[in-house]
Amino acid sequence: MTAAPLSAWGNLGWPPAAEVRRCGERGAPLPAVAGTLLPYGNGRSYGDSCLNPGGTLLAMRGLDRFIAFDAGSGVLACEAGVLLADILAVFVPRGWFLPVTPGTRYVTVGGAIANDVHGKNHHAAGGFGAQVRSFELLRSDGSRRRCSPTDNADWFAATVGGLGLTGVITQAELQLRRIGGNAIAVHNRRFTGLDEFFAANAEAEHAHEYAVAWIDCLAKTPRGVLMGGNHVDAELPAPRGERNVPLTPPFSCINGLSLRAFNAAYYGKPWPTAQTVHYQPYFYPLDAIGHWNRIYGPRGFYQYQSVVPPAAAREATGEMLAAIAASGQGSFLAVLKNFGARPSPGLLSFPMPGTTLALDFPNHGAATLALFERLDAIVRAAGGRLYPAKDARMPAAMFRAGYPRLAEFTSYVDPKFSSGFWRRVMENN
Ligand SMILES: Cc1cc2nc3c(=O)[nH]c(=O)nc-3n(C[C@H](O)[C@H](O)[C@H](O)COP(=O)(O)OP(=O)(O)OC[C@H]3O[C@@H](n4cnc5c(N)ncnc54)[C@H](O)[C@@H]3O)c2cc1C
Numbered sequence: 001m002t003a004a005p006l007s008a009w010g011n012l013g014w015p016p017a018a019e020v021r022r023c024g025e026r027g028a029p030l031p032a033v034a035g036t037l038l039p040y041g042n043g044r045s046y047g048d049s050c051l052n053p054g055g056t057l058l059a060m061r062g063l064d065r066f067i068a069f070d071a072g073s074g075v076l077a078c079e080a081g082v083l084l085a086d087i088l089a090v091f092v093p094r095g096w097f098l099p100v101t102p103g104t105r106y107v108t109v110g111g112a113i114a115n116d117v118h119g120k121n122h123h124a125a126g127g128f129g130a131q132v133r134s135f136e137l138l139r140s141d142g143s144r145r146r147c148s149p150t151d152n153a154d155w156f157a158a159t160v161g162g163l164g165l166t167g168v169i170t171q172a173e174l175q176l177r178r179i180g181g182n183a184i185a186v187h188n189r190r191f192t193g194l195d196e197f198f199a200a201n202a203e204a205e206h207a208h209e210y211a212v213a214w215i216d217c218l219a220k221t222p223r224g225v226l227m228g229g230n231h232v233d234a235e236l237p238a239p240r241g242e243r244n245v246p247l248t249p250p251f252s253c254i255n256g257l258s259l260r261a262f263n264a265a266y267y268g269k270p271w272p273t274a275q276t277v278h279y280q281p282y283f284y285p286l287d288a289i290g291h292w293n294r295i296y297g298p299r300g301f302y303q304y305q306s307v308v309p310p311a312a313a314r315e316a317t318g319e320m321l322a323a324i325a326a327s328g329q330g331s332f333l334a335v336l337k338n339f340g341a342r343p344s345p346g347l348l349s350f351p352m353p354g355t356t357l358a359l360d361f362p363n364h365g366a367a368t369l370a371l372f373e374r375l376d377a378i379v380r381a382a383g384g385r386l387y388p389a390k391d392a393r394m395p396a397a398m399f400r401a402g403y404p405r406l407a408e409f410t411s412y413v414d415p416k417f418s419s420g421f422w423r424r425v426m427e428n429n
Contacts, residue, residue, distance in 0.1 A: 006020055006040050006043060006051070006057050006059065007043055007051075008043055008045055008046055008047055008048060008049075008050055008051055008392075009043060009044050009045060009046045009293050010046040010047055010293070010300050010301055010302060010303065010363075010392055011248070011293055011294070011296065011298075011300035011301070012047065012299075012300040012301075012302070012363060012392050013298075013299075013300060014048055014051050014053055014420060015053040015054065016053065017051065017052050017053065017054070017055060017056060017057040018035065018054050018055060018056060019033070019056050019057075020040075020056070020057045020058075020059055021033070021056055021057070021058050021059065022058075022059045022061075022062050023039075023058055023059065023060050023062050023063055023081070023168070024062035024063070025063075026063050026079055026080075026136075026170040026171055029138075029142055030058070030138060030139075030140055030142075030168060030416075031056070031058070033055075033056045033416075035054065035055045035056060036052060036055040036056065036416060036417060036418035037052070037055065037056050037057075037058055037140065037414075037416050037417050037418075038050070038051070038052035038055065038056070038057055038058065038164055038165075038417060038418065038419045039057075039058045039060050039080075039110060039114070039164045039168050039169070040052075040057040040058060040059050040060060041060050041061070041080075041081070041107060041108035041110050041111030041114070042061065042083065042106055042107055042108050042111060044104055044106060044107045044111065045111070045115065045389045045390070046302070046303045046389065046390045046391070046392060047302075047388075047390065047391050047392030047393070047420075047421065048392060048419060048420030048421045048424065049115075049163055049164075049388045049389055049391065049419055049420075049421035049422075050111070050164070050419070051419060051420045051421075052418060052419050052420060053420050055418060058168060060080055060081040060108060060110050060111075060168070061081040061108065062081055063079035063080050063081035063082075063110075063170060063171070064079060064081045064082050064083075064086070065078065065079045065082070066078045066079075066082065066090070067079065067171060069091075071094075073175075074096055074175060074176040074177065074178065075133055075173055075174070075175055075176070076091070076096075076173065076174050076176055077171065077172070077173045078109060078171065078172065078174070079109075079170065079171050080108060080109050080110030080113075080135070080168075080169040080170055080171055080172060081108050081109070081110065082108065082109050083105065083106055083107065083108055083109075084098060084101060084102075084105045084106075084107055084108075084109070084112065085105040085106055087109075087174075087176075088105055088279075091176060092179070092182050092279070093182075095178060095179055095180070096176040096177065096178060096179065097176065097177050097178075097179045097231070097279075098131070098174070098176065098177075099121075099125055099130070099131040099175060099176070099177045100117070100118065100119045100121065100122075100125050100126070100127060100128045100130065100131055101117075101119045101128075101283055102117040102118065102119055102128075103119075103120075103283070103284065103285075103286065103335075104284055104286060104287055105280075105283070105284050105287060106287060109169075109172050109174065110164075110168075110169040110172070111164075112128045113128065113129065113132055113135060113159065113160055113169055113172060114159070114161070114162060114163055114164045114169070115128075115161060115163070115350070115387075115388070115389040116128055116129040116160050116161035116344055116345070116346045116348075116349040116350065116351070117389070118339065118350070118351045118356075119210070119283075120210035120211060120212040120229065120283070120337065121209050121210045121211075122337070122338075122339045122340050122342075122351055123205045123211065123337075123338055123339065123340035124205070124209050124210075124340065125209075125342070126340065126342035126343075126344065126351075127161075127344050127345075127346075127349060127351050128160075129160035129161065129344065129345040129346055129349065130342065130345060131174055131175045131176075132160065132172055132173070132174060132175075132345075133148060133172075133173040133174065133175055134146055134147060134148035134151065134156075134172065134173045135147055135148075135156075135159070135169045135170075135171065135172035135173070136169065136170045136171050136172075137152075137155055137159055137166065137167045137168070137169060137170075138167055138168045138169075138170050139166075139167040139168075139414050140167070140414050140415070140416035140417065144170075147159060149345065154412070155412065156345065157345060157346055157347050158346075158347050158409055158412035159346075159412075160344075160345045160346035160349065161344065161345075161346025161347065161348045161349035161350065162346060162347070162348060162409065162412070163348065163388055163419065163421065163422065164417070164419065165412075165413045165414065165417045165418070165419065165422060166412045166413060166414055166417070167414045167417065179231045180231065180232070180233030180234075181231070181232060181233045181234045181235045181236075182234075182235055182236060182238075182278055182279050183231075183232050183234040183235065183236045183276050183277065183278060183279065184210070184229045184230065184231060184232065184276070184277055184278075184279050184282040184283075185229065185230050185231075185232045185274070185275075185276050186227055186228065186229045186274070186275050186276070186277055186282055187204070187207070187208065187227070187228040187229070187273065187274055188225055188226070188227055188271040188272060188273060188274075188275070189204070189225065189226045189228075189273070190223070190224070190225050190226075190267070190271060191213070191223065191224060191225070191226055192221055192222075192223045193221050193222060193223070194222055194314055194317060194318050194321075195314070197213060197215075197222070197224065197226065197336065198313075198314060200226050201213065201226060201337075201338060204226055204228035205338065205340075207228060208228030208229055208230050209229065209230050209231070210227075210228065210229035210230070210282075211226065211227070211228045211229075211337065211338075212226075212227055212335060212336075212337045213225065213226040213227070213335070213336045213337060214227070214266070214334065214335060214336075215321075215334045215335070215336045215357075216263040216264075216266075216267050216334070217263075217321055217324050217325065217330040217331065217334040217359055218256075218259060218260055218263055218324075218325055218328075218330050219263070219267075219325070220325065222318075222321045223267060224267070224334075224336065225267065225271055227282070229282055232276060234276060236276070236277070236278040237278070238278055238280065239278055239280055239281055239288065242287065242288055242289065242290050243288065243289050243290065244289070244290035244291055245289060245290065245291045245292055245294040245295055246291075247294065248294040248297060248298055249294070249295070249297055250297065250298065251297050251298075252295070252296050252297035252299065252301075252362045252363075254295060254296055254301075254331070254332075254362045255362075256328050256329075259330060259331065259332055262332045263332055266332065286333075296360075296362050296363070297362075299362070299363040299365075300363050301360050301361060301362050301363055302360070302361045302363060302368060302372070302392055302393070303358060303359065303360050303361070303390040304358070304359055304361060304372060304375060304386070304390070305350075305356060305357070305358035305359075305386065305387040305390040305391075306320070306356065306357055306358075306375070306379045306384050306385070306386050306387075307339060307350065307351065307352055307354045307355065307356040307384050307385060307387075308354050308355055308379060308382040308383065308384035309352070309353060309354040309382065309383050309384065310338075310353055310354050310355070312354075312381075312382035312383060312384070313338075313354055313355035313382075315382070316355075316378050316379065316381070316382035316384065317336070317355055317357055319378045320357060320375050320378050320379075321357075323371065323374045323375060323378070324359065324371065324375075327367070327371045327374075329361055329362070329364065329367065329368060329371055330359060330361065331359050331360035331361055331362075332360075333358075333359065333360040334357070334358070334359045334360075335356075335357070335358045335359075336355065336356070336357050337355070337356055338354070338355050338356070339351045339352060339353055339354055339355075339356055340353065341353045347405040347406075347408055347409040347412075348388075348403055348405065348406070348409050350385065350387045350388065350389070352385070354384065356387075358387075358390065369393060372393060376394070376395070376398050379398075379402075380398065380401055380402075384402065385398075385401075385402025385403060386398060386399075386402060388421055391421065394425065395425075396424070396425045396426065399425040400425075410426075
């Protein structure tokens, strides 16, 4: 038993867990503890959905073994604490890739399932849950269930996107996909204004398996760069080693001046229309700088990620960007993309058809929270929702409005399990 400072990516100063228990054997029972439990993967969630202040965190990284791989079907069985980075390191050289991957490869398989994470190819492939063939769910009563879309399908639906609240995923079977090399053919296109974005994005989704836009949220007229990508049969050398932000500076390095300068320079840099790159910089540009979250200083930062349905997408996205630009707050990490129509398998999965906007905000206290309230009103009026994996402050009413299957989900929550997020949105209202 050790107390370790397990934190969330936003560094917003949450109170710590009372204790941390490390899971190392997938056959071992859950520890008997007096309070509540929550599995903790690699802490790449931004807010308190991966934290359990005052309770126990079950650190899952010790379950880090590959179990079996079928080279005929591409089905990989592995423990839930395996990182996506480990899967890629072993299987890309063998010609296999993850069918869905988020914007960092430093997440665990268990964490990716529990948030039903999405990637740049949601329009074509759906979310992470769609590539999960099965997993084992261990509950605090000692029961173990094999869950798949056909086996204990109700538990499968509750646990994919289930925020770690239905029990511990000990191991999973993932469907990998064939690739002919480690390279991605990228097509870059600058756009100005949302009409141009939506038109260009429709073309990009047709021509490319992956499509995502970086957007300058501080510009008066939204502008950005749309990056379409496809796997190609080519091998490129891996990029040189990662850099690291060695410590948290005593103040945030992010302010209006540095943001505007960065965004203008980034937008203005020479973007080749077509280029072939190693998969890492295309999928994981931020992974090149270890602990980049430290640049926000000791007060930390928020991410605000919403999705709004297609009919309201143009107007609501425009309103949100106008509110952000007017506030003078915002980030260089603004991402805009469309989710496709493939239904998410989870009762609480975040993706739904529509347009998702994700932005990081330095924590300026009341001013930042006031901006979020304005954005909440736009998202709610549009019939949208916020992403719990990125959230650190959504009001209970916002969560309830966004997740119509919440009542159904609650009957699957393990009575011993809870999180800071869960108490915030379920108890404090
Ligand atoms: C730079 C960056 C880019 C990102 N890009 C994307 C993106 O493009 N798309 C996207 O969807 N997300 C994205 N994310 C968010 C990230 O993918 C998710 O928060 C992911 O779930 C984190 O996984 P983790 O292993 O770090 O788990 P944690 O953050 O530690 O935990 C996440 C959830 O999983 C639960 N959990 C962990 N392990 C288990 C287990 N074994 N059994 C049951 N429950 C478990 C936890 O209780 C918690 O609810 C990004 C995050 C960062 C920092």
